[in-house]
Amino acid sequence: MDAICRRGENMDKIERKIEAIIDAHAKELIEFAEDIYRHPEEGFYEERTAAKVADFLRGLNLKVHTGLARTGVRADWMEQDGPNVTIIGELDAIGCREHPMADSVTGVAHACGHHAQLAAMIGAALALADEEVRASLSGSVSFFAVPAEEYIDARKREKLAREENIGFPGTGKSELIRVGAFDHTDIALTTHVHMVPVEEDLYLGNPSCNGFSSELVIIRGKAAHAAISPWEGVNAVNIAASAMNMIGLMRETFRDDEHVRVHSLVREGGEVLNSVPDKVVMEEKVRAKTLKGIEDAKEKIDRAFDAAAMAFGGKIIRKNLQGYMPVRVRKADSALVEAARDLGATYREVELTDHNNASTDVGDLTHLMPVLNFTFRGFEGSLHGADFRITDTDTAYILPAKMLALTTYKLLRKNAAQAREILREFEPVFDREAYVRYIHSRTE
Structure with missing residues (x-):
């Protein structure tokens, strides 16, 4: 489905300000993304990347927590009553020694677009941390750079458990759930480069994933x-x-x-x-x-x-x-669709029959909380391949930042009506304690 309305015709004053802030910082966001791209790091060891994210978020006068599941960085304001929306970006790179930007020692490269996620996340933070924008929200927002989305092999898992005290060393989000780092999250907002064949700018919703x-x-x-x-x-x-x-x-x-x-x-x-x-x-x-x-x-x-x-x-x-747990399918929420239309982007919505054969630890989150997701184009080559690269910085870095920020605003404006409706309808499979017991039962 393509957007059919003219760009921005239904945007209010705050939404226009959100877009203007991100546009004004476009060059900075692109440079941020390209710097991360040139310095890939492996899961649970993303020290440089985490430090760069933390420094940026501190510059927005946000309260920053570091060292979560070793390298996770969470910045937020929690003083506003209402639901919490947590915007997630992933820190790690994927093993791909043949990639031209692969690290010469670890062999990892940003051949999966996680650097684009981080640029989008901090772009959204720039806009949502604005005093006027922040005052318009009936709830709190967190920006969470998380470690180790990519698969961790058995040898590294043993080392992480033994030397780093990581209880669930197979996946960053799972370890963060275990230690309670998502306890204050009501709705998670995630994004990624397209993982299934999509010609449109955006693919809205969460297809089921293995x-x-x-x-x-x-x-x-x-x-x-x-x-x-x-x-x-x-x-x-x-x-x-x-x-x-x-x-x-x-x-x-x-x-x-x-x-x-x-x-x-x-x-x-x-x-x-x-x-x-x-x-x-x-x-x-x-x-x-x-x-x-x-x-x-x-x-x-x-x-x-x-x-x-x-x-x-x-x-x-x-x-x-x-x-990783399978991703529970979720059709595009109205906040995502409205944001895509406002931005004049072409988009396709997830159908209940859509399926992605790949796996992601976002699936674990979908068993505990509503996860609103979209994917974006702006790259060429194959995911995890040596030929993967960003070709359209506006579509891969700037458009996702606007989508994250506008979606969050739409969820939390007007007494957070859309967010509250999502929470009323969502039925979790696990709470944190039940989830931890389940993982233990499958790994002992």
């Missing part, structure tokens, strides 16, 4: 001389190969409506060629549309490894790792 479960699989065999007496050994590599073959053959048993995806990665696969390899270490990830679909697919994968080990006389040791 969640996933992951595990560390240690395959133990028995070493023996590979030439003299291979029959005395148990080949762990052969067990791994057999399990992966079985997984490939069972793909037809996965339900189409669950959008199941299985990913296997060998971390260790034997040490010397003239001995029967006695140890293989793998990570497995199983994606699906629902929590039940994830559990059903994971059970099949586990059976494949157990059966292969039994056939060869080996042993499987597994450690369940935390995944």
Whole structure:
């Protein structure tokens, strides 16, 4: 659906001021985004990025909290009565060593557009922190730069838990939920570059997205001389190969409506060629549309490894790792649609049948609170690919900033009528305590 009204014809005085403030700082926002782009950092270790965000928000005279889930930065004002809207930006980059802007040591690059999110978030903060704009809101606003949206592998998780005291080291938002950093959030507002094929400037709402479960699989065999007496050994590599073959053959048993995806990665696969390899270490990830679909697919994968080990006389040791919950579908709220129309942007609204096969830890948030989301264009190349780059700074940095700010204003103006209606209608799956218990039950 395209916007059909003329740009800005229904905007009030405050909305026009919001847009004018962001336009006046456009060059600053672009420079901010490009600086983050040139200095990518990996999840839970985004020290430079977090410091830059914190410094900017302090300059707006906001109360800034740092060190949340190690590098998270939250700035807010909480003195105004009414609902709290939390605008979220993600700090981390994705592993992509072939990207031209990849960090030479860590191999991460901003090949997923998180730097654009941060520019949009601080752009919204610039406008909403204005004294007149702030006075027009019947509620409070927070700006939350969060760590570690991208997948954290098993080795790093162990280090984070052991050395950094991160209780849920698989995902930044989950750890922030655990420590109570979202306790004062009533409505979350998120954005991202387009993750599904969309030609319009904006894609409004939250399509359903796959969640996933992951595990560390240690395959133990028995070493023996590979030439003299291979029959005395148990080949762990052969067990791994057999399990992966079985997984490939069972793909037809996965339900189409669950959008199941299985990913296997060998971390260790034997040490010397003239001995029967006695140890293989793998990570497995199983994606699906629902929590039940994830559990059903994971059970099949586990059976494949157990059966292969039994056939060869080996042993499987597994450690369940935390995944992401599926994103609960949410159609475009009126505040998002009104903002897009006011800005004269082309847009398409999420349909209940839309689905994204990728995963994001925003899914965890959708089980606890309303999450209003939109995605935007302004880039070329593939997500997580070496060819990803921003090509239209206005569409990728400035338009999302205006969308975040205007949507927040529409939610909280007039006694926060739209925000209150959203909260009345929302039914959470978990509160924080129940969520923490659920995660523990799946990782112990």
